[in-house]
Amino acid sequence: MRSMKLKIVIIVCIPVLVFGLSLVAGPKMINPFSADDISREILFSIRAPRSLVALLMGMALGASGAVLQGILKNPLADPYILGISSGASLAAALGFMAGAVFLGTFTIPLLAFIGALITGSIVGIMGWKRGGLWPERLLLAGVGLSFLFSALLMLFMSISNDEGLRRAMLWIFGDLSMSEWSKIPYGMIFVGVGILLSLSRAKALNALILGDEFAHSLGFSPHRERFILFVSVGLLTAASVSLGGMIGFIGLLVPHIIRFFIGSDSRLLIPCSALIGGALLCVADIISKSVLPPMELPAGIVTAIIGSPYFLYLLRRKNVLSI
Amino acid sequence: MSSASEPKILELRRVSFSYSRQRPLIRELSFSVGEGEFIGLLGANGSGKSTVLKLASGILKPSGGDILLWSKPLRTYHNRDRAKLISYLPQTLDIAVPFTIRELVGMGLYPYDIPPAMSVDSALEMVGLQGEASAYLTDLSGGEKRRTFIAMTLVQGAGLLLLDEPLANLDIKYQIELVRLLKTLRDEKNISIVMALHDINMALQFSKVILVKDGAILGVGSPAEVLTDALIKDAFDVRVNIMRQTDGSSYIHYGDNA
Numbered sequence: 001m002r003s004m005k006l007k008i009v010i011i012v013c014i015p016v017l018v019f020g021l022s023l024v025a026g027p028k029m030i031n032p033f034s035a036d037d038i039s040r041e042i043l044f045s046i047r048a049p050r051s052l053v054a055l056l057m058g059m060a061l062g063a064s065g066a067v068l069q070g071i072l073k074n075p076l077a078d079p080y081i082l083g084i085s086s087g088a089s090l091a092a093a094l095g096f097m098a099g100a101v102f103l104g105t106f107t108i109p110l111l112a113f114i115g116a117l118i119t120g121s122i123v124g125i126m127g128w129k130r131g132g133l134w135p136e137r138l139l140l141a142g143v144g145l146s147f148l149f150s151a152l153l154m155l156f157m158s159i160s161n162d163e164g165l166r167r168a169m170l171w172i173f174g175d176l177s178m179s180e181w182s183k184i185p186y187g188m189i190f191v192g193v194g195i196l197l198s199l200s201r202a203k204a205l206n207a208l209i210l211g212d213e214f215a216h217s218l219g220f221s222p223h224r225e226r227f228i229l230f231v232s233v234g235l236l237t238a239a240s241v242s243l244g245g246m247i248g249f250i251g252l253l254v255p256h257i258i259r260f261f262i263g264s265d266s267r268l269l270i271p272c273s274a275l276i277g278g279a280l281l282c283v284a285d286i287i288s289k290s291v292l293p294p295m296e297l298p299a300g301i302v303t304a305i306i307g308s309p310y311f312l313y314l315l316r317r318k319n320v321l322s323i
Numbered sequence: 324m325s326s327a328s329e330p331k332i333l334e335l336r337r338v339s340f341s342y343s344r345q346r347p348l349i350r351e352l353s354f355s356v357g358e359g360e361f362i363g364l365l366g367a368n369g370s371g372k373s374t375v376l377k378l379a380s381g382i383l384k385p386s387g388g389d390i391l392l393w394s395k396p397l398r399t400y401h402n403r404d405r406a407k408l409i410s411y412l413p414q415t416l417d418i419a420v421p422f423t424i425r426e427l428v429g430m431g432l433y434p435y436d437i438p439p440a441m442s443v444d445s446a447l448e449m450v451g452l453q454g455e456a457s458a459y460l461t462d463l464s465g466g467e468k469r470r471t472f473i474a475m476t477l478v479q480g481a482g483l484l485l486l487d488e489p490l491a492n493l494d495i496k497y498q499i500e501l502v503r504l505l506k507t508l509r510d511e512k513n514i515s516i517v518m519a520l521h522d523i524n525m526a527l528q529f530s531k532v533i534l535v536k537d538g539a540i541l542g543v544g545s546p547a548e549v550l551t552d553a554l555i556k557d558a559f560d561v562r563v564n565i566m567r568q569t570d571g572s573s574y575i576h577y578g579d580n581a
Contacts, residue, residue, distance in 0.1 A: 206422070206426075206430060209420060209422075210430070213413040214413070216382050216402075217382075218430060218479070219403035219404075219406030220402060259421065263426065264420075265422070265426050
């Protein structure tokens with residue numbers, strides 16, 4: 001029990017330390033205590049919002065991955081499997097191509113968010129049968145829609161030679177360079193609501209992992225609980241895609257890494273996956289902008305390159321179970 | 324032994340159920356469960372045993388008739404209140420769940436805001452798994468897995484256990500152990516148990532037996548009343564001989580069915 005508390009304290013401290021480091025580290029090291037005006041400007045106008053966006057995105061991905069693997073009872077599920085991100089990308093790409101600028105820098109995130117919510121609703125409707133959401137139907141509907149939207153995206157790309165579309169593509173594959181303070185409040189609201197909503201149903205998620213009949217016997221309504229959890233995943237995924245595009249690895253593997261250390265109880269798994277997901281993306285962002293300045297590597301590539309070997313190492317070392 | 328005057332925990336009155344109108348699965352089925360009763364639910368494959376238990380636990384809603392829990396319609400109970408009174412264990416337990424024994428048994432507390440009297444540790448002690456709290460379910464034997472889930476229902480504090488074929492896939496040793504454990508729980512905690520099973524010999528040890536065929540009841544009563552050669556022939560389509568011993572016990576001899 002004591003070692004569990006220590007692990008949780010460590011997991012809480014990691015994102016705080018990483019956030020601090022992300023302010024100092026970058027193409028140019030900045031000492032926040034003896035910074036000149038230009039450095040201070042970089043710190044507050046560029047690095048701080050960018051690190052906050054990375055934290056929020058990573059948190060949303062980590063938490064929604066943990067929830068989704070539970071409700072779909074599938075260890076391979078990640079927030080992108082439901083097609084929500086493909087819908088978001090398609091909407092954003094259409095926006096870029098149309099040169100939509102009606103809300104300035106908010107246009108594309110808003111389009112992505114709307115695309116994600118519409119796609120989430122379609123997946124929900126397709127996954128609905130006999131009074132509830134069924135995991136297999138959700139998964140298949142998500143995969144089906146995902147293919148359709150990806151194909152449409154490719155089609156638009158191949159028939160267009162628009163410069164906007166190239167920018168859209170870069171954004172889709174995870175781009176934190178457009179982060180700014182104005183995106184933080186709404187990111188915080190959606191990520192906060194999504195995480196709190198899923199945390200409030202964490203016991204029900206544990207019971208659903210045992211099976212619908214167990215969940216019923218333990219006093220839950222399986223279909224209602226799955227619906228609420230699905231809504232929380234939809235919100236988190238939509239928020240993360242609209243903040244900075246798609247970042248792989250975190251939603252899929254961070255929950256598994258957390259399971260190695262603190263087990264599968266969703267009441268701990270969801271918040272810990274969020275914290276470590278946020279920290280990992282923040283670290284990845286530091287690396288992506290520091291190794292080859294002024295060039296930036298896509299953060300999604302960095303998360304996978306540093307995260308996957310560690311995951312494989314754990315897989316080998318620890319006595320792993322399923323979800 | 325129960326009598327008509329004892330309080331009824333659960334009562335099914337002319338309950339029917341079907342997924343489609345053409346093929347009723349349960350037909351006007353009635354029985355009741357009193358406090359401390361240990362009831363065996365017997366019937367051939369597809370006779371409706373599992374469906375009866377799912378109806379009784381509220382997982383399935385009857386298409387006709389009434390189900391009363393402590394004299395109040397089952398459907399009027401809030402999910403959490405019902406969970407404090409009835410616990411149901413399905414036939415197939417997903418044994419690949421990633422929880423430790425302590426986490427799993429602790430889920431019995433979910434219907435409560437204030438934890439009831441039985442702690443996880445004392446429940447594990449009752450089922451003889453006190454040393455296994457931090458083990459994973461996958462590390463346990465078949466009998467221990469079943470006992471883990473029984474411990475969960477103890478923590479849940481329900482006075483009525485509905486068990487769907489808990490003896491399936493268990494060695495005879497674990498079957499005997501499990502039935503002995505359930506009888507101890509009945510004696511010490513006054514828990515009522517309804518369990519579906521296949522073994523007629525095992526059912527001969529129960530206080531009450533319900534025999535079902537095609538979703539209807541063939542007989543309810545003591546094993547001596549219900550498990551007769553004629554009714555078993557009707558329910559299972561096999562010829563058997565009930566052998567009565569001088570000490571009052573009896574066993575089934577499977578006759579010539581060639």
